[in-house]
Amino acid sequence: MNKIHLEITVNGEARSMMVEGHRSLLDALREEAGLTGTKKGCDVGDCGACTVIVDGRPVNACLMLAVEAQGAEILTIEGLQPDPDTLHPLQEAFMEHGASQCGFCSPGILIMAKCLLDRNPLPSDEEIRFGLSGNICRCTGYTKIFDAIRTAGRRMAAARAQSVEA
Structure with a gap:
């Protein structure tokens, strides 16, 4: 099978890899780049x-x-x-609130929550619900996840306000 040369930047690091044309980004990240934190759940976008x-x-x-x-x-x-020595505010808040149970969904939820909080650090419950609507968790029931996102959002908003004042 013919492979295509792929040049991407992942987590701030330039990466070069050879991938088959039909290969998903998920499989390339996990198998070629060795980044297995991103999980393969349904493999159909659900x-x-x-x-x-x-x-x-x-x-x-x-x-x-x-x-x-x-x-x-x-x-x-x-x-x-x-x-490496500092957790993201979302990671800290997820640990504090016990927002992960089995943890399989957590990488996707944390990434989606980051996108949400980058746009709106103080989202309403409805905005959080909408923001996470494409992420399924079968263990926690979402209450602790929402609590963690609100906590992280408040911390991130406070940090932004301090950096503006400085």
């Missing part, structure tokens, strides 16, 4: 476990061909932390 950010927009990586990402900037769950 569950959201494979959500990544491509050029600033959330994408179900199972529905995007890897070759469609040529030249793109991609953020996966592995790149959510600002540095």
Whole structure:
């Protein structure tokens, strides 16, 4: 099978790989790049476990061909932390609120929540519900997830306000 040379930036790092034309971005990230934090759930775009950010927009990586990402900037769950010693406010809040149970859906939900909070750090419950509508969790019942997102949003808004004042 003919392979295509793919150049992408993943979590701030330039990556070069050879992929088959029919390969999904999800499979390329997991198998060629070795980034297994993004999960393969349904593999048809229904569950959201494979959500990544491509050029600033959330994408179900199972529905995007890897070759469609040529030249793109991609953020996966592995790149959510600002540095290896510091958790993202969403990760901290998820731990504090016990918002993960089995954890399989968490990478996709965290990435989608980041997109939501980047646009609106203080979303209403309805905005959170709509923002996460493509992400399925079968364990937690969402209450703790919503609590964690609200907590992280408040912290992120406060941090932004402090950086503006400085």
